[in-house]
Amino acid sequence: MSDELPTPTGVRPGGPDSGAEHELLDLVEENIEQATLWGEAWKTLRRNPMFLIGGVIAVLMTLIAVFPSLFAGGVDPRDCDLTDARQWPSAAHWFGTDLQGCDYYANVIHGARISLSIGLLSVVGTMVLAVILGTLAGYFGGLTDSLLSRFTDIFYGVPLLLGAMILLTVTEERSVFTVSLALSIFGWMTAMRLVRSSVITVKNADFVAAAQALAATTRQILTRHIMPNAISPVVSFMTIAMGGFIASEATLTFLGIGLQAPEISWGLQINVGQSRFSSAPYLVFFPALFLSLTVMAFMLMGDALRDALDPDRN
Amino acid sequence: MIRYIGRRLLMALPVLLGTSFLIFAMVYALPGDPIRALAGDQPLPPEVIAQLRAEHNLDDPLLLQYLKYLAQLFQGNLGTDFAGNPVSETIALRLPITARLAIVAIIFEIIFGITAGVLCALYKNSWFDNLVLVSTTMVVSVPVFVLAFLAQWLLGFQLGWFPVAGIANGWFSLILPGLVLAALSMAYVARLTRTSMAETLGADHVRTARSKGISELRVVTRHGLRNALIPVVTFIGADLGAMMGGAIVTESVFNIPGIGRAVFDAVRNQEGPVVVGIVTMMVFFFIFFNLVVDVLYGVLDPRIRYE
Numbered sequence: 001m002s003d004e005l006p007t008p009t010g011v012r013p014g015g016p017d018s019g020a021e022h023e024l025l026d027l028v029e030e031n032i033e034q035a036t037l038w039g040e041a042w043k044t045l046r047r048n049p050m051f052l053i054g055g056v057i058a059v060l061m062t063l064i065a066v067f068p069s070l071f072a073g074g075v076d077p078r079d080c081d082l083t084d085a086r087q088w089p090s091a092a093h094w095f096g097t098d099l100q101g102c103d104y105y106a107n108v109i110h111g112a113r114i115s116l117s118i119g120l121l122s123v124v125g126t127m128v129l130a131v132i133l134g135t136l137a138g139y140f141g142g143l144t145d146s147l148l149s150r151f152t153d154i155f156y157g158v159p160l161l162l163g164a165m166i167l168l169t170v171t172e173e174r175s176v177f178t179v180s181l182a183l184s185i186f187g188w189m190t191a192m193r194l195v196r197s198s199v200i201t202v203k204n205a206d207f208v209a210a211a212q213a214l215a216a217t218t219r220q221i222l223t224r225h226i227m228p229n230a231i232s233p234v235v236s237f238m239t240i241a242m243g244g245f246i247a248s249e250a251t252l253t254f255l256g257i258g259l260q261a262p263e264i265s266w267g268l269q270i271n272v273g274q275s276r277f278s279s280a281p282y283l284v285f286f287p288a289l290f291l292s293l294t295v296m297a298f299m300l301m302g303d304a305l306r307d308a309l310d311p312d313r314n
Numbered sequence: 315m316i317r318y319i320g321r322r323l324l325m326a327l328p329v330l331l332g333t334s335f336l337i338f339a340m341v342y343a344l345p346g347d348p349i350r351a352l353a354g355d356q357p358l359p360p361e362v363i364a365q366l367r368a369e370h371n372l373d374d375p376l377l378l379q380y381l382k383y384l385a386q387l388f389q390g391n392l393g394t395d396f397a398g399n400p401v402s403e404t405i406a407l408r409l410p411i412t413a414r415l416a417i418v419a420i421i422f423e424i425i426f427g428i429t430a431g432v433l434c435a436l437y438k439n440s441w442f443d444n445l446v447l448v449s450t451t452m453v454v455s456v457p458v459f460v461l462a463f464l465a466q467w468l469l470g471f472q473l474g475w476f477p478v479a480g481i482a483n484g485w486f487s488l489i490l491p492g493l494v495l496a497a498l499s500m501a502y503v504a505r506l507t508r509t510s511m512a513e514t515l516g517a518d519h520v521r522t523a524r525s526k527g528i529s530e531l532r533v534v535t536r537h538g539l540r541n542a543l544i545p546v547v548t549f550i551g552a553d554l555g556a557m558m559g560g561a562i563v564t565e566s567v568f569n570i571p572g573i574g575r576a577v578f579d580a581v582r583n584q585e586g587p588v589v590v591g592i593v594t595m596m597v598f599f600f601i602f603f604n605l606v607v608d609v610l611y612g613v614l615d616p617r618i619r620y621e
C-alpha cells in the first residue's frame with residue numbers, strides 16, 4: 001500500500017542474499033506488509049484481557065465442537081436409562097440427567113457442534129452475499145449502486161428473526177443447513193453496507209489506479225486489489241455477528257421454529273427444560289450457561305478486534 | 315427541509331413495496347400449503363379447499379396475486395385471516411398493547427441507560443464504571459429468551475414482585491417484559507452515553523463553562539448532557555422502530571397478546587394475509603421512525619443542514 005519499500009534488514013528470514021528472484025522478493029515483501037498490519041493488531045490484542053478471555057472460551061468451545069466425545073468422556077448422549085431420569089448433578093452425572101435419563105453433561109457437550117456449525121455457516125453465507133453485493137455496489141456506483149442499495153434496504157427492514165421464522169415455516173425443512181441459510185438471507189445487510197463503504201474508500205487508492213494503468217481487467221482489480229483490502233473492516237463485525245447468529249439459532253429453536261428433536265441443540269434443551277424448571281433448574285442452567293459463554297466469547301473478541309483494527313474510532 | 319422529507323418519503327415507497335412483495339412471495343410462492351396448514355390433521359373436502367383457494371386468490375400467478383392484494387391494500391383493506399376476521403381488526407386490537415410495552419421499554423432505556431452512562435462518564439474507571447462495563451457485556455451476551463426466562467423465574471416466581479405472564483394487571487404486568495425487551499438496548503444506550511458524554515465533557519465549551527464558575531451540576535446537565543445526548547436520541551428513536559421485531563420473542567415468552575405474538579402465531583399457522591399485513595406495517599414504522607430521527611437530528615444539532 002505504501003510507496004516506500006519495507007526495510008528488509010533483520011526481517012528477511014535466512015536472507016536470500018545473492019540473485020534473489022523478483023518473485024521471491026515480492027513474496028517476502030507481501031509477507032512483511034501482512035505481518036506489520038496484523039502484527040500491530042496482535043500486539044494490541046494480546047494485551048487486552050477481554051480478547052484473551054473471549055479467545056480462550058472460543059478455542060475451548062471449538063475444540064468441544066470438533067471432538068465432543070473426547071470431552072464427554074466417551075459417554076453417548078443418546079445412551080439413556082429411563083430409571084435414571086431427572087437426577088440432580090452428581091459425581092456420576094456432572095450435569096445430572098434429563099427427562100429421558102440421558103447424561104446431561106454429554107448432551108450439553110454435544111450441543112456445541114450445532115451452535116458453532118450454524119454460526120460459522122451463517123457467517124460464511126453472510127460474507128459471500130455481503131462481499132459480492134457490497135463490492136459491486138461500491139465499485140461500479142451509479143445505477144448499480146442505487147439498485148443494490150435499495151435491494152439491501154428492502155431486506156434491512158425485515159427483522160432477522162422474523163424473516164428466518166417465515167422462511168423456515170414455509171419451507172418446512174429444518175436442518176443445520178436450512179437454518180444457516182435462513183439466517184444468512186436475512187442477516188447480510190449491515191455487512192454489505194460496511195463492504196460497500198470500504199470499497200468506495202479503497203477504489204480511489206493509488207494502487208487501484210496503478211492496476212488500471214497496467215491494463216488489469218475489472219475482474220482482476222476487484223478480486224486481487226479491492227476485495228482483500230476492503231474486507232478487514234468487516235472482520236470484527238463478522239466476529240460479533242457469529243455470536244449473534246448462534247443466539248438467533250438458539251432463539252428460533254427455543255420457539256419451536258429451528259431445529260427439531262433428534263438433533264442435540266442448546267435451544268432445544270432449554271425449551272424442554274423450562275417446563276421442569278422448579279424441580280430441575282439445572283436442565284435450563286447448563287445449556288444456557290454454555291450458550292451465553294459462547295455468544296459472549298465472540299462478542300468480546302469482536303469488540304477487541306474492532307478497537308485493534310480500527311484505532312480511529314477511539 | 316420539506317423537500318428533504320419529501321425525497322425521503324419518495325425513496326421509502328419502493329422499499330416498502332419491495333419488502334411487502336418479499337414477504338408476500340415467501341408466504342405464497344414457497345412449497346408450504348397454507349390451506350393444508352389451516353386444515354391441520356383433518357383433511358378438508360376438495361370443494362371447501364377449492365373455495366378457500368379461490369377466496370384467497372391462491373390459484374393466480376404470484377405477481378397477479380400480489381397486485382390484487384395491493385389493490386385491496388390501497389382501498390384500506392388488509393384482507394382477512396382464515397377464520398374470516400379482518401386483519402386490520404387484529405392490528406387495531408393488538409397494536410396498542412405492543413405500543414404500551416414499547417413505551418415501558420423506552421422509559422427503562424432512558425432512565426437506566428442514560429443515568430448509568432452519565433455516571434460512568436463522570437466517574438471513569440471507578441468501580442461503578444467497571445460494574446456497568448461487565449454487566450452490559452453480560453446482558454449483550456445472554457440471549458433475550460434466556461434473559462426473559464431468568465427474569466420470569468427470579469423476579470416473578472421466586473420473589474413474586476411482578477406477574478409472571480399475561481396482561482391481567484394492566485401496566486404493572488408490562489414492567490417485567492418491558493425490562494427484558496429494553497435490556498439489550500439499555501446496554502447499548504449506557505455505553506453510547508458514556509462515550510459521547512466523556513467526549514463532550516472534554517470539549518472546549520465545557521472547560522469554558524467551568525472556568526466561568528458555573529456550578530458543576532449546571533455544567534454537566536446544560537453544557538454536557540444536552541450535546542452528548544444527540545447520538546443517544548438517534549439510537550433510541552431508531553430502536554423504537556425496531557421494537558416490534560424485538561417484541562416477537564418477548565411477547566411469546568411472556569404470553570402478551572400484542573403484535574409480536576400475533577405475527578408469531580400467524581407465521582406458525584401460515585396465515586398469509588396476517589403475516590404480510592403485519593410485517594408491512596412493521597417495516598412502515600421502522601422506516602417512519604428512522605425518518606423522524608433524521609429530521610430530529612437537525613433540530614437537536616443546528617450544525618446539520620439538509621441541502
